[in-house]
Amino acid sequence: MEKNKMNRREFFKKGLQALFGLAIAGTTGFSLFKTSATETVWQIDPDICIQCGRCAENCVLSPSAVKCVHVYSICGYCDLCSGYLRTDPKELSTGAENRLCPAGAMTRRYVEEPYYEYVIDESLCIGCGKCVKGCSAFGNGSLFLQIRHDRCVNCNECSIARECPANAISRISSRNPYIMKGAKI
Amino acid sequence: MKRMTRILVFSAMLIILFSALSSVAAEDRFPRPEFQSEYELPSTTAPSPQDNLFSYIDTAVLIILLILTSYFALKMRTRTGIFICSLFSLIYFGFWKKGCICSIGSIQNIALALFSNTYVIPVFVALFFALPILFSLFFGRVYCAGVCPFGALQDLVAIKPLTLPRWVENTLGIFPALYLGLSVLFAATGSGFIICRFDPFVGLFRFGATFEMFITGGIILLIGVFIARPYCRFICPYGVLLKWASALSRWHVTITPDECIQCKLCENTCPVGAIRAPSPALEVEKREVGVKRLVILFLILPFVMAGTGLFFSTISHVFAQLHPQVQLTAQVLKEDRNITRTTTDASDAFRATGISLDTLLNQTDHILSQFHLGAGLFGLYTGLIIILAIVKTSVLRKRTGYEPDREACVSCGRCFEVCPKEQVRRKKGKEHG
Ligand code: SF4
Ligand code: SF4
Ligand code: SF4
Ligand code: SF4
Numbered sequence: 001m002e003k004n005k006m007n008r009r010e011f012f013k014k015g016l017q018a019l020f021g022l023a024i025a026g027t028t029g030f031s032l033f034k035t036s037a038t039e040t041v042w043q044i045d046p047d048i049c050i051q052c053g054r055c056a057e058n059c060v061l062s063p064s065a066v067k068c069v070h071v072y073s074i075c076g077y078c079d080l081c082s083g084y085l086r087t088d089p090k091e092l093s094t095g096a097e098n099r100l101c102p103a104g105a106m107t108r109r110y111v112e113e114p115y116y117e118y119v120i121d122e123s124l125c126i127g128c129g130k131c132v133k134g135c136s137a138f139g140n141g142s143l144f145l146q147i148r149h150d151r152c153v154n155c156n157e158c159s160i161a162r163e164c165p166a167n168a169i170s171r172i173s174s175r176n177p178y179i180m181k182g183a184k185i
Numbered sequence: 186m187k188r189m190t191r192i193l194v195f196s197a198m199l200i201i202l203f204s205a206l207s208s209v210a211a212e213d214r215f216p217r218p219e220f221q222s223e224y225e226l227p228s229t230t231a232p233s234p235q236d237n238l239f240s241y242i243d244t245a246v247l248i249i250l251l252i253l254t255s256y257f258a259l260k261m262r263t264r265t266g267i268f269i270c271s272l273f274s275l276i277y278f279g280f281w282k283k284g285c286i287c288s289i290g291s292i293q294n295i296a297l298a299l300f301s302n303t304y305v306i307p308v309f310v311a312l313f314f315a316l317p318i319l320f321s322l323f324f325g326r327v328y329c330a331g332v333c334p335f336g337a338l339q340d341l342v343a344i345k346p347l348t349l350p351r352w353v354e355n356t357l358g359i360f361p362a363l364y365l366g367l368s369v370l371f372a373a374t375g376s377g378f379i380i381c382r383f384d385p386f387v388g389l390f391r392f393g394a395t396f397e398m399f400i401t402g403g404i405i406l407l408i409g410v411f412i413a414r415p416y417c418r419f420i421c422p423y424g425v426l427l428k429w430a431s432a433l434s435r436w437h438v439t440i441t442p443d444e445c446i447q448c449k450l451c452e453n454t455c456p457v458g459a460i461r462a463p464s465p466a467l468e469v470e471k472r473e474v475g476v477k478r479l480v481i482l483f484l485i486l487p488f489v490m491a492g493t494g495l496f497f498s499t500i501s502h503v504f505a506q507l508h509p510q511v512q513l514t515a516q517v518l519k520e521d522r523n524i525t526r527t528t529t530d531a532s533d534a535f536r537a538t539g540i541s542l543d544t545l546l547n548q549t550d551h552i553l554s555q556f557h558l559g560a561g562l563f564g565l566y567t568g569l570i571i572i573l574a575i576v577k578t579s580v581l582r583k584r585t586g587y588e589p590d591r592e593a594c595v596s597c598g599r600c601f602e603v604c605p606k607e608q609v610r611r612k613k614g615k616e617h618g
Contacts, residue, residue: 017433021322024430028315031298036305041234050537052530060391060398072226076215112222119227140215150232153283153391156290157378165531167509178231 040171042158045179046144048168051129051136055145058160059127065152066127066145066160068105068120071182074142077115083135083143084108084118100130122148141181149177240309243282247316247332250274254331255324257598258438262607264598270331271340279334284390288313288328289335289423290380292365293372300373317423321430325437328427329417330596335386336417340597342406343413346456354458354593355578357419362570365422370559374552376508380422413456417595428592438589438596441606445586451600452587459593460600463584478579482572490568497564498557505556514549517542 044055044066055066084106086098099106105124108116120131120143127145135143147158147169161169172179250270257266278287286294291314298306317328329336368380381387385405388398408415417424431437440451440460451460497504505511509531516532519525521542535545589600601607 013433017322017435020430020433021319024315024318024322024426027295027299028311031295031306032308032311034298034305035308035311039234039237039240039307040305048534048538050530050534054530060387069229071229074217077218078215111224112220115218115220117224117227138214140217148232149234152234153285154234155285155381156287156294157381159382162377162382162509165529166534174234174237177234180229180231182229 036173039174041149041154041174041177042147042152042161042169043172043177043179044145044147045168045170046141046146046181048166049129049132049145049164050166050168051133051145052165053128053130054163054165055160056126056128058163060155060159061151061153063125064127064160065147067122067125067148067151068127068129068131068143069146069178069180070118070120071142071144071180072117073182074140075118076140076142077111077117078139079114079116081108081116081118081135082138083131085134087134087138100134102126102128102130106131118143144181146178146180240307243278244309244312246277247313250332251316251320251327254327254596255320258327258330258596259324259436262438262442262598262601264601267331267596267598268340271333271337274332275334275337275341277334278332279338279386279390284334284384284387286310286313287334288317289333289421290378290384292423292426293368293378293380296369296372297375301375318426318430321427321434323435324596325431325434325591326424326427326595329424330598334390335421336414336595338386338389339406339409339414339416340456342409343456344410346413347411348453348458349412351458354418355574359570359574360419361422361425363567364420365425366563366566366570368422370504370563371507374505374508374555374559376505379507385416414595418457418593431594432592434591437591438594438598440587440589440600441604441610443606443610445588446606447586448605449587450603450605454600454603455589455594456597456599457593457595459589459595461582461584461588461590463586463588464581475579475581479576482576482579486569486572489572490565493568493571494561494564497567498561501556501560502553504560505553508552508556510545510549510552514545517545 056064059065084099084101086100103124103126105121105126106118107121108118111117129145132143132145135141147160158169250273254267254270257263257270278284291310294306294310295314297304317332320327331337364380368378371377371379385398385402387402389402389406405415412418445463447463452462454460513531513535516525516529517535520528520532
């Protein structure tokens, strides 16, 4: 009798064991139909981004893994760069108080009359998108935000993507990890 | 003169602003310069993400650590070995890999991949989900002992663990199972990954995280000094799957492989209160009473499940609020009906896309119906979990000596050292060796 009971218990346990194992293997196996050989990374689509500034605040890294990127082939090299200077200056000069970038990450260099080259220092950029906003509103839109993969730790759920009001951030293939503006021209 | 041009250009900018408002993608406002001097266009850097190779290494590390920990816990029976594994995993998966991806979060990737048409996961994510559970099915929760960086971190700080009353433990212990259900619900409906959102330790692993993340992590660790592994016991949704597997495991750690002499020395060594006393020699209640209670519980089970199922499906709209698109639709409707004058960034962005309100409403309706179904299923599951928890407390298991409870034991190996039989066994082993 006692032995019989043990056997029943063992049998029950074995059955559950097999069931549970199958359930886990089945779930995983089924989701394997949806696997890709290449991995994916998070990226901002600059055409959807509205430069709201949340990228600077919501990344799990501080400063953010998002930086301003400059594609020179689109840039107009304007003297009065609307990404570099505020459009409501108290006085028209290139003094620090009239510059847009709060982190002082953007510098300019004279190239030739009347052109200036604008350079972003990524180590200073906080990804706030102020310059991007200026550039897309009044300029050629050669400045835009991208998640920089030398910094991004590729969170399972990107916390900027979660907060992005424009839904501009999604996973893309790691083979082509940037959505650069110039590529489309 | 220069001043003049500047003012002119700025007013030109203002004019362009108004034209820009009508066109979304406004580029090429200024012609690209043709340089006279030898000026070369700088190229834009594009630092590449970590190689795919790394995910193979991660998977290999996971497997090796699982095997090593199982070996240390079940075969060698050495706490030191387990501890070294956990320390390594804390450094590797925690501080080096910054806590992503982890098995705990992978539940959500699997859930989303199962229910979404477009979402795909890399193979290694599926492995991170399945391997620890399979190991648990064979060896118990060895993942928790030596591989999980969260477990390792909490194990380090568990300096003065107190014993919680069993009923507190059992009641709070229901929460992880519910959390598991919720995280699957929110992941499957595409509302978000709540396990990642409320992840307390990832902030510590990344140092530079937000203040709140740092504080929550700190608080949980502080609690963890006195209540060992609070995240594991009362929050971790992955631990639930591991518990179920461990309850059925083929092999499992023992306090001593020899016969227990009931010296009670090990009783309070377990930080997570997993050690159970032998069942009393005389049965406290008659078998029939217990069986009767079980029968009643199983009879009311369908009613409880139906009740909770109905309850959660009627309040499914509450859950749906977490979906960003549901929030957006609410906001857009409010604006259209003039209930609010302030627009949000999200509603502005939506209007800029030019997608019609009908399309948005249709999509949202679809999401709401998914939530209706999902929340109902979650309700059924909740009912089942609650009844099973009661069943568990009322089933008397025969134990002839002190034993770890297979679900609660995290295989840390702390109890080995204090057992006198184990000391004898080790000495013998040495003499033989
Ligand atoms: S949160 Fe979204 S919209 Fe805002 S700046 Fe970042 S990508 Fe652009
Ligand atoms: S994935 Fe993580 S690290 Fe990368 S940008 Fe998003 S929040 Fe920042
Ligand atoms: S219970 Fe969860 S957090 Fe704790 S060790 Fe196990 S998997 Fe990690
Ligand atoms: S091995 Fe299990 S029973 Fe022993 S102390 Fe660790 S958790 Fe407790």
